[in-house]
């Protein structure tokens with residue numbers, strides 16, 4: 001391949017990347033260091049107020065006071081994203097092993113079913129949980145049907161939020177984990193039994209370590225979008241608990257503080273890059289993931 | 292034979308759906324024996340081996356390990372280890388960890404494991420590789436680690452499923468000798484699966500020739516080669532000429548057969564109960580040609596010649612039958628016979644075998 005071809009052949013990809021990824025990020029970065037406009041929006045003037053605002057508030061005397069309000073939101077976001085990831089791991093492992101043990105035809109059908117929700121709009125899927133968890137919703141009715149007390153209040157809790165997030169992102173965990181499990185040579189499992197390994201030993205010392213690349217990949221794929229998720233906290237959490245995603249959304253919306261929203265977005269981006277960097281260092285041989 | 296048996300296969304059958312992979316297989320493997328299962332592809336060798344290891348259960352019959360029934364015993368409780376065909380080394384563990392795996396599961400203490408792992412690495416000449424991962428090894432090296440791992444706990448029986456088939460020719464030759472020496476040194480019973488007859492003849496104390504899901508014959512390499520009991524065995528092990536004919540006289544252990552050769556042949560027979568159709572089997576190297584001809588002398592015409600260095604193979608015609616024979620090239624630049632030449636050939640009656648139907 002000639003040098004020119006190698007350059008121009010990639011031009012469309014570069015153009016797409018620059019226009020849809022780099023430019024928007026640069027714009028957001030620019031806005032985050034701009035000055036808040038008097039009537040919303042922003043004015044082009046270099047101003048780091050937004051970043052300062054993340055950690056400090058201006059007290060009565062105009063002195064800066066440390067205020068962890070936004071740090072709490074960031075911490076909460078991390079916690080919920082982490083919880084969601086852990087639950088996804090716990091669910092995806094048995095599901096993947098189960099699928100891997102089926103016949104070739106059943107496997108295809110099951111994998112198709114796992115990805116099926118992606119064909120439906122995210123909003124519709126989250127709304128479905130409103131119906132399930134809502135007042136006099138399906139969950140409450142089923143509960144009453146089995147003689148439970150008249151309960152309500154499943155909705156608008158952190159439990160509801162995490163349920164929604166697990167539901168939304170679990171296919172992104174199942175697929176890479178399944179890909180790892182599927183690749184495990186059955187002879188290795190037999191070798192483990194052959195060498196006096198019980199089922200438990202085989203799971204812990206052979207199957208799990210060989211599934212690790214898929215678990216890593218899946219965790220990234222779930223954790224990262226969970227950091228910026230908006231729909232679940234808004235619809236299922238009832239907007240009672242702010243997360244980074246909803247915080248950004250309100251700054252660009254109701255609060256009309258674009259520079260501050262952009263600053264939070266940059267912090268979020270920084271966390272995502274950090275997670276990816278840690279992962280890249282931990283897993284030098286990413287090609288094993290087999291995605 | 293007074294030696295105790297390591298494994299008894301008692302009337303074992305195995306069905307996969309309607310397909311019968313093993314059909315009433317019944318034999319004993321003795322302790323400290325190098326026992327080989329030999330047979331064409333698909334005859335059930337792997338199935339039998341996996342049954343001994345505990346990865347398959349018999350549809351009928353039982354298996355005894357040192358006299359105890361093991362049909363209900365899970366694989367991880369059997370003191371039987373396997374060298375898998377593709378070695379099945381754990382890719383995420385170092386070679387030391389691979390070898391230690393079984394010992395850890397047996398609950399050995401750390402010092403003893405370390406000592407044994409070192410000794411096993413030494414035994415297979417891989418001391419310098421202890422910290423490597425399996426994907427950094429050549430095929431032959433992996434093979435050795437697989438052996439070391441399987442032998443580390445000194446199992447009662449070692450199962451080997453075509454362990455040499457993935458190696459190149461040179462290495463295969465060397466590993467044959469190494470395996471044999473290892474078996475002698477450790478005194479562990481080896482059950483070796485192959486479809487390579489030369490490998491089987493070279494290495495085994497005894498061979499079970501399998502075909503069509505049954506054991507066709509069990510015996511030492513010499514018995515299997517020189518005294519095949521059925522056409523199947525004579526045909527599968529080595530090369531032979533089959534001549535169809537009629538038994539005209541028999542006394543149980545010897546018979547006289549009349550074939551298209553024109554001369555009656557009297558020799559040892561198998562499965563001959565009286566007059567009737569039978570087959571005469573005579574191996575190519577047992578037929579002498581030219582100055583090497585002796586015994587029953589026949590005249591023939593050379594049809595084809597294949598020079599192979601140490602030997603030259605000829606196909607000759609006697610009357611209506613074609614015979615393959617092999618002539619040792621005992622002299623350098625030995626005279627060869629040309630196609631169309633009339634040559635004297637001959638074999639001793641006692642070197643042929645009569646096989647009943």
Ligand SMILES: Nc1ncnc2c1ncn2[C@@H]1O[C@H](COP(=O)(O)OP(=O)(O)OP(=O)(O)O)[C@@H](O)[C@H]1O
Pocket residue numbers: 307310312330331332333334335336337338339486
């Ligand atoms: N799990 C299974 N399900 C169905 N059929 C099977 C199964 N395992 C083996 N068979 C069949 O049983 C027969 C014997 O198989 P086996 O693997 O024991 O042969 P083999 O003698 O080891 O052959 P090879 O020399 O090719 O390895 C084959 O016809 C095979 O198709």
Ligand SMILES: [Mg+2]
Pocket residue numbers: 336337338
């Ligand atoms: Mg096989």
